[in-house]
Amino acid sequence: MAETSENSTKETVRQYEDVEDQTFEELGLDARLIRALLKKGIKEPTPIQRVAVPLVLEGKDVVARAKTGSGKTFAYLLPLLQKLFTNNVQRKKLAPNAFILVPTRELCQQVYAEISSLIELCRVQVKAVQLTSNMRANDLRAALAGPPDVLISTPACVAKCLSTSILQATSINGSLETLVLDEADLLLSYGYENDIKAFTTHIPRSCQCLLMSATSSADVDKLKKLILHNPFILTLPEVGNQKDEVIPKNVQQFWISCPASDKLLYILALLKLELVQKKILIFTNNIDMSFRLKLFLEKFGIKSAVLNAELPQNSRLHILEEFNAGLFDYLIATDDSHTKDKEEATKESNGELRKSRKRIKQKLDSEFGVVRGVDFKNVYTVINFEMPQSVAGYVHRIGRTGRAYNSGSSVSLVSTDEMETLDEIKSFVGDDENNGSNSIAEFPLLTMNAVESLRYRAEDVAKSVTKIAVRESRAQDLRNEILNSEKLKSHFESNPRDLDLLKHDKVLSKKAPPPHLRDVPDYLVDKTTKEAREMVKLARDAMGNNSRSRVPKRKFKKGGDPLKALSAKPSKRSRNGDGHKRKRKKEV
Numbered sequence: 001m002a003e004t005s006e007n008s009t010k011e012t013v014r015q016y017e018d019v020e021d022q023t024f025e026e027l028g029l030d031a032r033l034i035r036a037l038l039k040k041g042i043k044e045p046t047p048i049q050r051v052a053v054p055l056v057l058e059g060k061d062v063v064a065r066a067k068t069g070s071g072k073t074f075a076y077l078l079p080l081l082q083k084l085f086t087n088n089v090q091r092k093k094l095a096p097n098a099f100i101l102v103p104t105r106e107l108c109q110q111v112y113a114e115i116s117s118l119i120e121l122c123r124v125q126v127k128a129v130q131l132t133s134n135m136r137a138n139d140l141r142a143a144l145a146g147p148p149d150v151l152i153s154t155p156a157c158v159a160k161c162l163s164t165s166i167l168q169a170t171s172i173n174g175s176l177e178t179l180v181l182d183e184a185d186l187l188l189s190y191g192y193e194n195d196i197k198a199f200t201t202h203i204p205r206s207c208q209c210l211l212m213s214a215t216s217s218a219d220v221d222k223l224k225k226l227i228l229h230n231p232f233i234l235t236l237p238e239v240g241n242q243k244d245e246v247i248p249k250n251v252q253q254f255w256i257s258c259p260a261s262d263k264l265l266y267i268l269a270l271l272k273l274e275l276v277q278k279k280i281l282i283f284t285n286n287i288d289m290s291f292r293l294k295l296f297l298e299k300f301g302i303k304s305a306v307l308n309a310e311l312p313q314n315s316r317l318h319i320l321e322e323f324n325a326g327l328f329d330y331l332i333a334t335d336d337s338h339t340k341d342k343e344e345a346t347k348e349s350n351g352e353l354r355k356s357r358k359r360i361k362q363k364l365d366s367e368f369g370v371v372r373g374v375d376f377k378n379v380y381t382v383i384n385f386e387m388p389q390s391v392a393g394y395v396h397r398i399g400r401t402g403r404a405y406n407s408g409s410s411v412s413l414v415s416t417d418e419m420e421t422l423d424e425i426k427s428f429v430g431d432d433e434n435n436g437s438n439s440i441a442e443f444p445l446l447t448m449n450a451v452e453s454l455r456y457r458a459e460d461v462a463k464s465v466t467k468i469a470v471r472e473s474r475a476q477d478l479r480n481e482i483l484n485s486e487k488l489k490s491h492f493e494s495n496p497r498d499l500d501l502l503k504h505d506k507v508l509s510k511k512a513p514p515p516h517l518r519d520v521p522d523y524l525v526d527k528t529t530k531e532a533r534e535m536v537k538l539a540r541d542a543m544g545n546n547s548r549s550r551v552p553k554r555k556f557k558k559g560g561d562p563l564k565a566l567s568a569k570p571s572k573r574s575r576n577g578d579g580h581k582r583k584r585k586k587e588v
């Protein structure tokens with residue numbers, strides 16, 4: 001471990017070249033928490049947990065940067081809970097002892113679910129609550145009555161409570177012991193700067209502050225200066241500042257060059273010919289495109305659900321829960337919604353959608369964030385149907401697979417217009433054919449023959465998915481979800497575990513897909529594609545990758561991965577053959 005003092009009295013930077021294989025016991029964790037983790041199937045700490053837990057237990061301020069899916073949530077939740085229930089002298093407090101601030105409601109819900117389950121499994125007297133901006137003043141007051149020990153919220157909601165005196169500044173000052181800023185790199189970009197600044201004036205000097213983030217950025221530095229006193233800055237080799245260490249190594253990244261007008265055809269080929277493994281998370285940049293894709297796939301018998309900022313919160317949470325529980329395999333998510341779709345919504349409000357949208361009166365939720373930090377379970381493949389608008393967006397999207405010790409892959413469909421973005425991403429993630437780590441390789445399993453064999457059908461169907469059909473479906477889906485949302489609210493108050501009530505991957509079109517579209521006739525699939533498909537299937541079976549099971553997957557031996565072992569493009573492969581061979585050699 002290398003330790004340097006930056007600014008001698010202010011920051012201690014700890015660079016861990018080699019994190020020792022300590023157990024949770026050796027980190028000083030309470031037996032109740034260890035038992036709770038075991039019940040969740042978690043036996044060994046991840047590297048970030050190994051370095052962060054002891055420091056947090058010691059009461060140090062910590063800035064932890066670790067890759068997506070590296071287990072940052074437990075890195076702060078475990079010691080935080082331990083501190084709360086081991087010093088269980090009845091504290092006289094007027095406000096919660098710990099605040100966990102996150103950028104989105106989805107994260108609020110996720111962190112709340114994690115902490116609640118730990119509390120339940122440990123059987124300890126700790127109360128956690130989550131607040132969201134859409135709660136009425138009375139509900140906020142009721143949630144804070146007591147007060148609870150831990151509060152999970154977006155900064156905006158805390159600011160609202162302060163400005164309406166539901167929370168008193170003096171109470172916070174007298175009670176706050178731990179402040180966590182989770183997904184710190186996003187808090188400012190979500191527009192919470194003023195809310196955070198308003199809050200910081202009430203943080204007592206003695207308060208321990210923890211800042212967790214997946215990437216380092218100017219925003220993280222700004223928050224660090226604003227909030228932390230003598231922080232320990234943790235950098236791990238898997239995190240590092242080096243470019244090639246941003247994406248988890250257990251995620252294989254691929255790209256396919258294709259004309260923008262052929263994207264539907266290409267994704268159909270990938271899914272229908274089963275060249276990618278399930279579960280699959282597909283990203284689009286705007287909501288209309290997600291419905292176009294959903295309707296298109298539906299005509300070929302591929303059912304999917306959509307997830308976006310327009311949906312009511314209850315529905316969004318339920319969709320996530322269903323997807324995580326394995327009730328459906330394809331989820332089409334629209335991200336970057338807090339910027340782009342808002343603009344679109346404004347434009348649309350002047351246009352043809354005005355009537356139907358007005359009736360629905362639904363606004364995009366500025367606290368929505370599907371990509372950042374949300375823990376999608378057992379997603380094997382992330383597909384960028386459209387390229388994200390920033391490098392950070394790419395990192396976070398890809399980070400939805402390969403979580404913890406699982407493996408995964410990503411496939412980006414890249415049009416000519418998006419090539420520049422791909423180059424930028426490649427240079428950021430440290431794509432280096434000679435080095436092999438973190439390279440974004442051309443997807444080897446899709447042949448032109450395979451694509452062309454589906455062209456006629458795909459183009460025919462794509463024509464039928466008109467703009468009007470898309471917009472009607474979007475409005476219809478929204479109406480359904482608003483109704484669902486009401487049902488969900490009352491139903492889940494009494495049946496919180498009933499996930500099967502509403503399936504969100506219902507088909508939108510009235511007609512069932514004709515058999516010739518639902519099943520790809522055998523004669524259309526060439527030999528190479530059949531082999532590729534078989535390899536993907538074998539790999540899935542070998543990994544025990546059944547998206548409907550919650551059993552942790554077996555780790556895949558790199559050498560045995562079909563995406564590395566087989567190429568459906570002999571000519572290209574031989575062109576890049578050297579690079580591939582070198583890569584594989586290095587990995588064995």
Ligand SMILES: Nc1ncnc2c1ncn2[C@@H]1O[C@H](COP(=O)(O)OP(=O)(O)OP(=O)(O)O)[C@@H](O)[C@H]1O
Binds near residue numbers: 044
């Ligand atoms: N020690 C562990 N062993 C196995 N799985 C773990 C461990 N710690 C956490 N996990 C699981 O790993 C997944 C990812 O964890 P978490 O959401 O905390 O990642 P993260 O670092 O916060 O990612 P992101 O930056 O995307 O938010 C979760 O499903 C979590 O339950």
